[in-house]
Amino acid sequence: MEQFSPTAKTTLKRLPKRGVFDRTTVYKILDEAFICHVGFVVDGQPFVVPTGYGRIGDQLYIHGSAASRMLRSLAEGIEVCVTVTLIDGLVLARTAFHHSFNYRSVMIFGRAKLVEDAEEKMAALKAFTEQVIAGRWDDVRWPNEQEMKATSVLVLPLEEVSAKVRTGPPLDDEEDMELPVWAGVIPLHLHAENPIDAPDLRSSLAPPAYATNYIRPLAEE
Amino acid sequence: MEQFSPTAKTTLKRLPKRGVFDRTTVYKILDEAFICHVGFVVDGQPFVVPTGYGRIGDQLYIHGSAASRMLRSLAEGIEVCVTVTLIDGLVLARTAFHHSFNYRSVMIFGRAKLVEDAEEKMAALKAFTEQVIAGRWDDVRWPNEQEMKATSVLVLPLEEVSAKVRTGPPLDDEEDMELPVWAGVIPLHLHAENPIDAPDLRSSLAPPAYATNYIRPLAEE
Numbered sequence: 001m002e003q004f005s006p007t008a009k010t011t012l013k014r015l016p017k018r019g020v021f022d023r024t025t026v027y028k029i030l031d032e033a034f035i036c037h038v039g040f041v042v043d044g045q046p047f048v049v050p051t052g053y054g055r056i057g058d059q060l061y062i063h064g065s066a067a068s069r070m071l072r073s074l075a076e077g078i079e080v081c082v083t084v085t086l087i088d089g090l091v092l093a094r095t096a097f098h099h100s101f102n103y104r105s106v107m108i109f110g111r112a113k114l115v116e117d118a119e120e121k122m123a124a125l126k127a128f129t130e131q132v133i134a135g136r137w138d139d140v141r142w143p144n145e146q147e148m149k150a151t152s153v154l155v156l157p158l159e160e161v162s163a164k165v166r167t168g169p170p171l172d173d174e175e176d177m178e179l180p181v182w183a184g185v186i187p188l189h190l191h192a193e194n195p196i197d198a199p200d201l202r203s204s205l206a207p208p209a210y211a212t213n214y215i216r217p218l219a220e221e
Numbered sequence: 222m223e224q225f226s227p228t229a230k231t232t233l234k235r236l237p238k239r240g241v242f243d244r245t246t247v248y249k250i251l252d253e254a255f256i257c258h259v260g261f262v263v264d265g266q267p268f269v270v271p272t273g274y275g276r277i278g279d280q281l282y283i284h285g286s287a288a289s290r291m292l293r294s295l296a297e298g299i300e301v302c303v304t305v306t307l308i309d310g311l312v313l314a315r316t317a318f319h320h321s322f323n324y325r326s327v328m329i330f331g332r333a334k335l336v337e338d339a340e341e342k343m344a345a346l347k348a349f350t351e352q353v354i355a356g357r358w359d360d361v362r363w364p365n366e367q368e369m370k371a372t373s374v375l376v377l378p379l380e381e382v383s384a385k386v387r388t389g390p391p392l393d394d395e396e397d398m399e400l401p402v403w404a405g406v407i408p409l410h411l412h413a414e415n416p417i418d419a420p421d422l423r424s425s426l427a428p429p430a431y432a433t434n435y436i437r438p439l440a441e442e
Contacts, residue, residue, distance in 0.1 A: 009266065009268075035306065035308060035322075037258040037260075037269050037271075037304060037306070038269075039258075039260040039267035039268065039269035039302075040267055041262050041265065041267050044262065044300070045230065045300055045302070045330070046260035046261055046262050046267055046300060046301060046302045047230075047260065047302050047328075048258050048259075048260035048269055048302045048303070048304040048328070049304070049328075050258075050304060050306040050324070050326050052322070079265070079266055079267060080267060081260075081266070081267045081268050081269045082269070083258055083269040083270070083271060085256065085258070085271040087256060087411075090353055090354060090435070092354065092357065092416075092432065093361070094361060094362060095361055095362040095363075095364075095368075096346060096347075096350055096358065096361045096362065096363050096364050096368075097364050097365075097368040097371075097372070099349075099350055099353070099357075099361075101256075101273070101353075103271070105271050107268075107269070107270075109266070125317060126317075128320075129317055129320055132311055132320070132322075133311060133313065133407075136313065136320075137317065139402055139403075140314070140315060140316055140317045140320075140402055141315060141316040141317065141397060141400055141402070142316075142317050143316075143317050143318050147316075147317075147318040150318075151318070169417075169419040169420055169421075170419055176362060177421060178423070179362055180423070180426065181360055181361055181362070181426070182360075182418075182422065182426045182427065182428050182429055182432065183418075183419040183422055183426075184416050184417050184418045184419045184422065184428060184432070185416065185417045185419075186354075186413050186414070186416045186417075186432055186435050187413070187414040187415075187417065188411055188412065188413055188414070189411075189412055189414070190308075190409055190410075190411060190412070191409065191410055191411070191412030192407050192408070192409055193407070193408040193409070193410070194408075195313075195405050195406065195407045196390075196405050196406045196407075196408065197403075197404075197405045198390040198391055198404040198405045198406075199390055200390075200398060201403065201404055201405065202399070202401070205401065205402070205403045205404075206403065207403050207405060208403055211313065211403065211405070211407055214311070214407050
C-alpha cells in the first residue's frame with residue numbers, strides 16, 4: 001500500500017492541502033528525525049512525553065522507559081498519538097498574520113503494545129541506536145539479559161498515519177505586497193559540533209567517522 | 222514563587238534526579254524553544270499537535286489555529302499537557318544500554334482557555350512572533366480585525382510545571398570502562414542558514430540584521 005488511508009482522525013480540518021498520506025514521504029520524515037512526542041491518556045489526563053524511536057518496516061518502536069506511566073496502563077494496548085516534527089525554516093511574511101514555519105510533521109494513531117519477544121526487542125534496540133547514529137550499533141557492547149529486562153519497548157503499527165508539510169516562501173495577500181517589509185525564509189537545520197571525548201575515555205581512542213561527520217539530512221536535499 | 226510545587230503528575234517516577242522545578246530554569250527552556258507539542262483528549266483519543274507559543278510572565282499562550290480539534294472541546298477549558306523539548310546532544314556510551322540524549326524538556330499541565338480579550342490576544346500574537354524572532358513584530362503589519370477573528374489563541378497558566386534535564390558525558394558501568402569503544406557527546410544545536418528572499422520581494426529590500434544573524438542560544442552558554 002503506497003498511500004495511507006485517510007480516517008476521521010488523520011484528515012486535516014484546516015489547510016487540507018498540507019495533508020500528505022504518501023508512505024514514502026511519511027517514512028522519509030520518520031527516518032530523518034529521531035525524537036517523537038508520545039501522547040497518551042491516564043485517567044482522562046493527557047501526557048506528552050518526548051522519547052527516541054526506531055522504524056522497522058511498517059512498525060514504529062518506542063522506547064518505553066520514557067513512558068513508564070504509560071506502561072502502567074498497558075494491558076491489551078493503549079491508545080497513543082505519536083507525533084514527529086521537523087522544523088525546516090522560519091517563514092517571515094510582510095504581515096504578522098502570515099508568519100509561519102516550514103515544517104514536516106507526522107501523526108500516528110494506534111494502540112501501542114509491549115514487545116515481549118526477545119529477538120524483536122533486540123531488533124528494536126538496534127533500531128533506536130541506528131535511528132540516531134547509523135553505524136553505532138556494531139561498535140558498542142549490546143544489551144545483556146539484565147539490561148534487556150530493564151528496558152521496555154513498545155510497538156505501534158504504521159496504519160493510521162498522516163503527514164503535514166509546509167514548504168516555500170511566505171504568502172502574503174495581494175494588498176500587502178507593496179509594504180516596505182523584507183519577506184522570506186530563514187532555513188533551519190540541526191547542526192552537530194565536534195564530538196567531545198568522555199572525560200574517562202582511554203586516550204588511545206579517537207571518535208569514529210560517524211561521530212566527527214555527523215549530519216542529519218538537510219531539508220532541501 | 223521561585224519553585225513550582227511538585228504534584229503527582231509532575232513528579233518523575235524514573236530518574237527523579239533529572240527533575241527540575243526551578244522557575245528560572247523552566248522559563249529559560251521555554252524562552253529558548255519556540256515549538257511545543259500540545260496534548261489533549263477528544264472522546265478518549267489523545268492528540269499531539271505541534272504549534273508555536275509565546276510566554277508572557279506566568280502565562281503560556283498557544284496558537285489555537287493549529288489545534289482546531291481542541292477548540293471544539295473548549296467550554297470551561299480543556300485539560301492539556303504541553304511539552305517543550307530541546308535536544309542538546311547525542312550521548313554515545315560504550316554500551317548500547319547507556320546511550321542517551323542531552324536534553325532539556327518542560328511539561329505543563331493545566332486547563333487551556335480561549336483568550337477573548339482583544340488586548341490580551343494582540344499581546345499574545347506579538348509574543349508568538351517575538352518568541353521566534355525577536356525584533357520582527359515592530360517591522361511588520363499587525364493583525365487587522367478580520368485576521369484577529371480568524372486566529373484563536375489559548376492561554377495556559379504556568380502553575381503545574383516541571384522540567385527534565387540531562388547534561389554531561391555518558392555514564393557507563395564500571396565493568397565496561399575498558400571496552401575499546403569511543404565514548405562521548407556530539408553537541409547539537411539549531412543552525413540558521415542565510416535568509417532567502419521571497420521571490421516576489423521588492424528588490425530594494427535587504428534582510429534585517431535579526432534575519433541574517435539569526436541564532437538560538439546555545440546549550441552551553
